Amino acid sequence: MAFPTSLPIALKEWATVCRALETGRQVILLRKGGIYEAAGEFELENPQFLLFPTYLHQNLKMLKAQAHEGFEAVNAEPGEVRIAAAGAVSDIVQLRSRAQLEAIDTEHVWTPPLIDMRFNYKPDNPLYLLLVRAYRLPRPVVVRNTPEYAGCKSWVPLGKPIETGGAVPVLEDVQYGTRRGGILDAIRRW
Secondary structure, eight states: OOOOSEEEEEEEEEHHHHHHHHHTSOOEEEESSSEEEETTEEEESOSEEEEEEEOTTOOGGGBOGGGOTTOOOOSSOOSEEEEEEEEEEEEEEEEOOHHHHHTTGGGOOBOHHHHHHHHHSSTTSOEEEEEEEEEEEEEEEEEEOOGGGOSSOSEEEEEEEEEOTTOEESSOHHHHHHHHHHHHHHHHTO
């Protein structure tokens, strides 16, 4: 499936995690919410999206040491946000145990306290692992961080679509396929 030539929606995620996706360090995200069940399968509201880096709630204690480089501690979100990448979700897996994430510990930048927090937040709601193929935009785009984009929400409908034509995958097909297969195999054992 070809990547779209423009996208009108962005997913808010810690800037550190966006950087991990943009560099190929990580190919997964964790989510509760924004997912619905249709025809017996779980789907994402927006399977293709821009990555909208956030800074305010990032916490060094929730990130492995190798993800600390470039970390910015801030007291408020910036007035402008640099969008440099987009993502396409290839798989959604409901996580049933903490052991599943322990099995893929080398595949992400999060520490155990963050993973525990994600499992424990609204425990009646399932936690989902999203496998995301990241794409670098040909040129990063800077958008004004308007009040409409603020707050604790996952999805940011942008004022106007951002051009993504010419975006290139961070990982080649074989690399992404190998990582994806290894992650799915590891978590399905549990």
